[in-house]
Amino acid sequence: xxxxxxxxxxxxxxxxxxxxxxxxxxxxxxxxxxxxxxxxxxxxxxxxxxxxxxxxxxxxxxxxxxxxxxxxxxxxxxxxxxxxxxxxxxxxxxxxxxxxxxxxxxxxxxxxxxxxxxxxxxxxxxxxxxxxxxxxxxxxxxxxxxxxxxxxxxxxxxxxxxxxxxxxxxxxxxxxxxxxxxxxxxxxxxxxxxxxxxxxxxxxxxxxxxxxxxxxxxxxxxxxxxxxxxxxxxxxxxxxxxxxxxxxxxxxxxxxxxxxxxxxxxxxxxxxxxxxxxxxxxxxxxxxxxxxxxxxxxxxxxxxxxxxxxxxxxxxxxxxxxxxxxxxxxxxxxxxxxxxxxxxxxxxxxxxxxxxxxxxxxxxxxxxxxxxxxxxxxxxxxxxxxxxxxxxxxxxxxxxxxxxxxxxxxxxxxxxxxxxxxxxxxxxxxxxxxxxxxxxxxxxxxxxxxxxxxxxxxxxxxxxxxxxxxxxxxxxxxxxxxxxxxxxxxxxxxxxxxxxxxxxxxxxxxxxxxxxxxxxxxxxxxxxxxxxxxxxxxxxxxxxxxxxxxxxxxxxxxxxxxxxxxxxxxxxxxxxxxxxxxxxxxxxxxxxxxxxxxxxxxxxxxxxxxxxxxxxx
Numbered sequence: 001x002x003x004x005x006x007x008x009x010x011x012x013x014x015x016x017x018x019x020x021x022x023x024x025x026x027x028x029x030x031x032x033x034x035x036x037x038x039x040x041x042x043x044x045x046x047x048x049x050x051x052x053x054x055x056x057x058x059x060x061x062x063x064x065x066x067x068x069x070x071x072x073x074x075x076x077x078x079x080x081x082x083x084x085x086x087x088x089x090x091x092x093x094x095x096x097x098x099x100x101x102x103x104x105x106x107x108x109x110x111x112x113x114x115x116x117x118x119x120x121x122x123x124x125x126x127x128x129x130x131x132x133x134x135x136x137x138x139x140x141x142x143x144x145x146x147x148x149x150x151x152x153x154x155x156x157x158x159x160x161x162x163x164x165x166x167x168x169x170x171x172x173x174x175x176x177x178x179x180x181x182x183x184x185x186x187x188x189x190x191x192x193x194x195x196x197x198x199x200x201x202x203x204x205x206x207x208x209x210x211x212x213x214x215x216x217x218x219x220x221x222x223x224x225x226x227x228x229x230x231x232x233x234x235x236x237x238x239x240x241x242x243x244x245x246x247x248x249x250x251x252x253x254x255x256x257x258x259x260x261x262x263x264x265x266x267x268x269x270x271x272x273x274x275x276x277x278x279x280x281x282x283x284x285x286x287x288x289x290x291x292x293x294x295x296x297x298x299x300x301x302x303x304x305x306x307x308x309x310x311x312x313x314x315x316x317x318x319x320x321x322x323x324x325x326x327x328x329x330x331x332x333x334x335x336x337x338x339x340x341x342x343x344x345x346x347x348x349x350x351x352x353x354x355x356x357x358x359x360x361x362x363x364x365x366x367x368x369x370x371x372x373x374x375x376x377x378x379x380x381x382x383x384x385x386x387x388x389x390x391x392x393x394x395x396x397x398x399x400x401x402x403x404x405x406x407x408x409x410x411x412x413x414x415x416x417x418x419x420x421x422x423x424x425x426x427x428x429x430x431x432x433x434x435x436x437x438x439x440x441x442x443x444x445x446x447x448x449x450x451x452x453x454x455x456x457x458x459x460x461x462x463x464x465x466x467x468x469x470x471x472x473x474x475x476x477x478x479x480x481x482x483x484x485x486x487x488x489x490x491x492x493x494x495x496x497x498x499x500x501x502x503x504x505x506x507x508x509x510x511x512x513x514x515x516x517x518x519x520x521x522x523x524x525x526x527x528x529x530x531x532x533x534x535x536x537x538x539x540x541x542x543x544x545x546x547x548x549x550x551x552x553x554x555x556x557x558x559x560x561x562x563x564x565x566x567x568x569x570x571x572x573x574x575x576x577x578x579x580x581x582x583x584x585x586x587x588x589x590x591x592x593x594x595x596x597x598x599x600x601x602x603x604x605x606x607x608x609x610x611x612x613x614x615x616x617x
Contacts, residue, residue, distance in 0.1 A: 011035060011038060011075075011221070011529050011530055011531075012219045012220050012221035012528060012529055012530050013075035013076065013079065013218065013219075013220060013221070013525075013528040013529040013530075014033060014038060014043070014075050014118050014529070015033075015113055015116055015117055015118050015216075015218075016032060016033050016118070017030050017031070017032065017033065017116055017117050017118060018030070018031045018032075018033050018117065018118060018119045018120075018121060019031075019117045019119070019120045019121070019134070019139065020120075020121045020123075021120065021121065021122045021123070021124075021132065021141075022123050022124045023065075023122065023123070023124035023125055023126040023130065023141075023205055023206065023207060024065055024123070024124030024125055024126070025124065026126075026141055028139055028141075030117075033047075033118055033119075037050060038075070038529075039531065040542065040545060040615065041505060041542065041545070041546060042074055042075060042502065042505035042506055042525075042542060043072050043073055043074035043075055043077070043118055043119065043505055043506070043507060044072050044073060044074040044077075044086065044087070044088040044103075044504050044505040044506065044507060045072070045088045045090065045101045045103070045501060045504035045505045045546060046501065046502075046504070046505035046542065046545075046546040047070070047072045047118070047119055047505065048070035048072045048088055048089075048090025048091075048101060048119070049090060049099060049101070049546055049549050049550050049553070050549065051068065051070050051090075051119075051121060052068055052070065052090060052091070052092070052099055052553060053099075053549050053552065053553045055068060056068050056092065058556040058557065059556075059557065060092060062091070062092045062093060062094040062097070062197075062200075062201060062204070063094060063179060063200070063201070063204040065123065065124045065125040065205065066123065067091060067092050067123075067201060067204075068091060068092075068121060068122070068123055069089070069090075069091045069121075069122040069123075069198070069201050069202065069205065069207075070088075070089070070090040070091065070119060070120070070121050070122075071087060071088075071089055071112070071119060071120040071121075071122075071170070071210060072087065072088050072090065072118065072119035072120075073086075073087050073088075073109045073110075073112055073113050073118055073119065073507055074086070074505055074506040074507025074508070075506060075507060075525060075528055075529050076506045076507040076508050076524060076525065076528055077109045077110060077113050077218070077507030078109070078110040078113040078114065078217075078218035078300070078507070079218050079220055079226065079301075079507075079524075079528050080220075080226060080227075080230055080301060081226070081229070081230055081233070081301065081507075081508060081524045081528065082230065082233055082234060082237060082301055082302060082303055082508070082512060083105075083299060083300075083301060083302040083303075083304065083508055083509035083511065083512050084110075084300060084301050084507050084508050084509075085105050085106055085107050085108075085109055085110050085299040085300025085301065085302070085507075085509070086103055086104070086105055086109055086299075086504075086507055086508060086509055087103070087104060087108060087109030087112065087187075087193075087507075088101050088102070088103050088193070088504060088505075089101065089102050089103075089104075089185050089193045089198045091198055091201045092201075092557075093196040093197055093198070093201075093436070093437075093459065093460075094179070094181045094197045094200050094201065094414075095181040095182065095196050095197040095361075095414070095415055095417070095436045095437055095460070096196060096435045096436040096437055096459060096460045097435075097436065097557055097558075098435065098458065098459070098460075098550075098553065098554040098557050098559055099458060099459070099550050099553040099554055099557075100195075100196040100197075100198065100458075100459040100460075101196075101459060101504070102184075102185065102193035102194060102195045102196055102198050102459075103193055103464075103504065103510075104185070104186075104187055104191045104192055104193040104194075105191055105299035105300070105302075105509060106168075106187050106188040106190075106191040106299050106300070107168055107188065107299070107300045108168040108169075108170050108187040108188060108191070108212065109300075109507065110218075110300050111167075111168040111212040111213060111214055112134070112168075112212045112214070113214070113218050114212075114214030114215060114216050114217065114218070115134045115135060115136055115137060115212045115213060115214030115216070116134075116136065116137035116214060116216060117134065117137075120132070120134075120210060122205065122207065124205065125204065125205045125206055126141075126205060126206035126207060127206070128143070128145060128206060129143070129144040129145050129147070129148040129206050129207075129208050130142065130143060130144050130206060130207060130208065131144040131147070131159060131171070131207070131208045131209035131210065131211060132207070132209070132210045132211065133163055133167075133211050134210070134211065134212045134213070134214075135163075135164070135167075135212075135213045135214070136213070136214050136215055136216070137214075142162070144206075144208035144209065146158070147159065147171075147208050147209070148177060148208060149174060149177065150173075150174075151173055151174070151354040151355070152171060152172075152173045152186045152189060152353060152354050152355075152356055153189050153353075153354060155169070155171045155173070155208065155209060156169045156171065156188070156189050159171070159209055159211055160211075163211055163213070164213045166213060167211050167212065167213040168187065168188060168211070168212050168213070169187065169188065169209055169211050170185060170186070170187040170209060170210045170211070170212075171185075171186055171187070171208055171209035171210075171356075172184075172185060172186065172199040172202045172203055172207075172208060172209070172356045173186065173199070173353075173354060173355045173356025173357070173403070174355050174356065174403055174404060175199060175200075175355045175356045175357045175402070175403050175413070176199030176200055176202050176203040176356045177203045177208075178203065178404075178405045178413075179200040179203050179204055180197065180199070180200055180357065180402070180403075180405065180413045180414060181197040181200060181413075181414035181415050181418060181436075182197055182357055182358045182361035182362060182365070182402075182413070182414065182415045182438075183197055183198070183199030183200045183203065183356050183357060183358070184198070184199045184352075184356050184357060184358045185198050185199045185202060185356070186199075186353065186356050189323070189353065190322060190323035190324045190353055191299075191324065192324070192353070192358070192359075194358035194359060194360065194361075195358055195360065195361070195437060195459070195462065196358075196437055196459055196460065197358075197414075197415075199356050220527065220528045221527065221528065221529055221530030222526075222527040222528075222530065225523075225526070225527030226524065226527040226528055228523075228527075229520065229523040229524045229526075229527050230524070232520065232523070233512070233515075233516055233520050233524065234303060236515045236516055236517075236520070237303055237304065237512065237515045237516070238303070239515075240476065240514060240515035241476075242474060242476055242514045242515065243303075243304050243511070243512075243514055243515045245303075249304050249306040249511065249514075250296070250304055250305055250306065251285075251289070252284075252285030252286055252288070252289055253285050253288070253289075253296075253306050253307065253308045253325075253326070253327075254285070254306055254326045254327035254328070255283075255284060255285030255288055255308075255325065255326065255327045255330050256284075256285040256286070256327070257285070257327045257441075258280050258283060258284040258285060258327060258330065258331070258334075259280060259281065259284045259285075259286065260473065260474070261441065261442060261473070262275075262276055262277055262280035262335075264446060264473050264482075264578070264579055265443075265446050265575065265577065265578020265579040265580050265581070266442050266443040266444075266445070266446035266447055266473070266482075266578075266579075266580065267280060267331065267335050267441065267442075267443070268331070268335060268336060268432075268439070268441060268442070268443045269335045269336070269338070270335075270336070270337075270338050270367065270370070270371065270389050271336060271364075271367045271368055271370065271371040271430060271432060272432050272439070272443055272567070272569060272570065273371070273576075274575070274576050274577055274578075275443040275445070275446055275575055275577070275578050275580060276577055276578045277334070277335040277338075279340035280334075280335065282340040282341075282342065283330050283334040283335075283339075283340055283341075283342050283345060285327070287342060288308065288310065288325065288330075288342060291313070291342060292308075292310040292311060292312060292313070292325070292342055292343075292346060293308060293309075293310060294309045294310060294311050294321070295308075295309050296308065296309075297309055297323060299509065302509065304511060306511065307323060307324060308323065308324070308325055309321070309322070309323045310322065310323070310325050310346055312342070312343040312346050312347070314343075315341070315343045316343065317341070317343030317344060317346060317347045318343070320343065320346050320347045320350055321346075321350075322346065322349065322350045322353060324349065324353070325345060325346055325349045326359075327441060328359065328360050328440050328441050329345070329348075329349045329352070329359035329360070329363070330342075330345050330349075331363070331440075331441035332359050332360050332362065332363025332364055332367075332441070333345045333348040333349070333359070333363045333366075333395060335441075336363050336364055336366075336367035336441075337363060337366055337367045337370060337389060337390075337392075337395050338367075338370070338389030338390040339390060339391075339392045339395060340390075341392055344392035344395065344396065347396055348362075348363070348395060348396060348399055351396070351399045351400060351403065352399065352403075354403075355399070355400075355402075355403030355404075356403075357399070357402065357403055360438055360440050360441075361415050361416075361437070361438045362399060362402060364415075364416060364432060364433075364438035364439065364440075365402070365412050365415055365416050365419060365438065366387070366395055366398050366399070366402075366412070367389075368416045368419070368420075368430055368431055368432065369383070369387050369398070369408075369412055369419070370387050370388055370389045370391075371389075371430050372423065372427055372430060373386075373387050373388055374388055374389065375430075377423065377425050377426060377427055377430075378423060378427075382408065383407075383408045384401075384407050384408055385397055385398060385408075398412065411423065415433065415436065415437075415438060416431035416432065416433050416438055417431055417433050417436045418436075419431070429567075429568055429569065430569070431567065432461075432567050432569070432570075433460070433461055433567065434454050434455060434457075434460050434461035434563075434565065434566060434567070435459070435460035435461065435559075435563050436460055437459060437460025437461040437462060438461060439454060439461040439567070440461070440462070440463045441463075442463060442469060443570070443575070443580070444566060444570055444585045445570055445574075445575045445580045445583045445584055445585050446482055446483075446575065446578070446579060446580030446583065447468065447469060447472045447473065447482045448472075448482060448483060448484065448485045448489060448585060448586065448590065449466075449468035449471070449472050449480065449482070449484075449489050449492055449493045449496075450463065450466070450467075450468045450469055450472065451566060451570070451585040451587060451590075452489075452490065452493045452587065452590045452591070452594060453465055453466035453467075453468060453493050453496070453497065454566060455564045455565055455566050455587055455591065456493075456497075456564050456591070456594060456604075457497070458547065458550040458551055458554060459550075464500065464510055465497055465500060465501075466493050466494075466496040466497035466500055467496060467500065467510065467513070468480070468492060468493055468496050470496075470513065470514055471492060471496075474514070476514055476515070477514075477515075477517060480492055482580075483580075483583065485586045485589060485590050487593050487597070489590070490590055490593045490594050490597055491597065493594070494594070494597060494598060495540075497543070497547055498540050498543035498544045498547060499513065499518055499521075499539075499540060499543055500513070500543065501542075501543035501544075501546040501547045502518075502521065502539050502540065502542050502543035502546070503521060503543075504546075505542065505543075505546060506521060506524075506525060508521065508524075518536045518539055518540060519536050521539055522534055522535055522536045522538070522539045525539065541614070544614060545614040545615065545616065548598075548606045548610065548611070548614055548616060549614075549616055551600075551604070551605065551606060552605070552606060552611070552616065555605045559604075560603040560604055560605065561591070561595075561602065561603045561604045563604075564591060564604050565587065566585055566587055570584065570585050571584055571585055571587060572584060598610070599613070
């Protein structure tokens with residue numbers, strides 16, 4: 001056992017220490033985090049992007065031991081600022097081939113900070129399955145062979161039995177071990193850094209888990225300032241219709257969006273063939289509250305409580321229980337697959353949590369295969385199941401096949417892009433993905449800002465990189481016309497992307513942006529860290545810098561304008577019904593404006609002047 005003192009004197013909010021692990025040699029060391037890097041990139045997503053860009057060679061294979069895998073918290077993580085329990089996982093994605101990040105909540109991030117580290121940076125590949133045990137700054141690599149092949153819940157419980165009952169476990173399931181491109185990184189059983197296949201990167205390194213336990217509280221520079229900033233933030237949260245007590249998210253969880261998006265005509269149904277699902281009410285947050293809800297759950301210091309613990313009480317799925325049946329998950333197995341049984345959705349969600357599969361990509365890929373079968377591109381004989389829209393039994397079985405890479409599940413187990421390439425015969429047209437990442441639960445033909453974000457988001461088809469749904473559909477913090485494609489909408493999309501990158505790097509949950517403004521984050525950061533001259537402009541510039549650095553990394557990997565696109569269906573097939581009836585997404589006209597306003601060239605790469613302005617030379 002090698003002991004490391006993980007504590008250091010630094011700016012407040014941060015621990016000032018990064019733990020670096022080389023699994024190939026079993027060596028590890030503690031490294032100081034310098035203030036310049038912290039100020040320019042904060043933590044979380046930004047810190048991970050900085051490390052990856054500076055240290056990784058171009059064209060590194062995502063499954064190579066040389067691919068760097070970063071787990072990072074932010075300066076606000078573990079403080080009294082609201083919803084401050086986020087961590088980010090950053091690496092090169094096997095699904096997209098570019099830089100990626102994925103985020104999760106709960107309390108694992110807080111425990112890592114309490115154990116003495118802002119981030120863990122992993123390289124190499126262990127000779128056999130291992131897990132990393134971090135306790136109060138001390139570090140040990142432990143044998144994980146007994147947990148290899150185990151489901152997530154069994155792994156979590158078994159490792160806590162070996163280490164400490166109060167330890168927080170981040171781990172992969174069988175899908176990550178089998179290097180599925182849609183494998184997630186799970187923590188505390190039910191929380192997921194789900195997107196872009198980061199669980200597969202962990203699996204490629206023979207790293208089953210990172211387990212943390214700590215006692216050291218996160219210090220702040222100005223406790224009175226923090227108290228004031230938090231009080232201001234809580235007041236705004238309590239007054240927003242979306243985030244207040246008994247408001248949308250608190251009353252019904254994220255699945256409150258089901259009826260809202262369906263009524264807006266942008267609820268993708270049966271693989272984006274339309275934007276309205278006739279049975280949406282049956283799988284809505286309101287129906288979930290009536291039939292499945294056991295209790296509300298919350299991440300660290302979160303006043304919103306959008307989490308849900310559910311249990312199926314009747315029908316063929318009776319007895320299924322778990323957490324985190326979110327809007328995106330219920331859509332992926334609901335509207336996307338034409339299934340209207342909440343019990344089936346709870347079962348599907350539970351299986352994904354256990355296998356360590358991204359619910360969005362899993363459901364999206366199954367819905368894609370359902371359309372292929374109905375169009376005769378694949379057959380029941382080839383698949384082994386009657387995989388048609390509405391067949392919940394086949395959907396559930398296919399999740400198990402994908403998680404175990406069995407039969408046709410092995411074809412679908414890397415997502416729609418890879419599956420379409422394997423299947424051929426025109427299947428690519430029906431793959432609803434951008435840069436290799438499946439699109440989530442909003443049809444961009446009815447939300448033009450979000451469509452621009454889908455196309456330009458650095459990790460692929462991602463809604464949370466620039467959640468313009470807030471303004472375009474929910475009307476918060478301002479109301480924007482969803483069908484506006486002018487320069488004003490482009491400006492709004494850029495603002496959302498930059499603020500998101502900054503918030504992602506702070507350690508706070510993005511849901512707070514539904515109630516808070518950029519000045520709230522600047523105030524909290526200033527008081528926590530002690531940067532008395534920290535401003536909104538600096539915060540937004542930090543977000544712009546992070547976004548541009550991710551794009552520069554992707555440029556090295558061969559990305560350009562050709563990759564900033566949308567599925568052909570969404571550019572050519574008019575929406576058949578609802579408010580967006582007759583609409584396609586006007587991407588090309590928006591993309592030229594976007595590049596110009598960003599200071600990027602016509603191929604989507606930051607110009608030299610932009611690089612200098614952001615200090616990225």
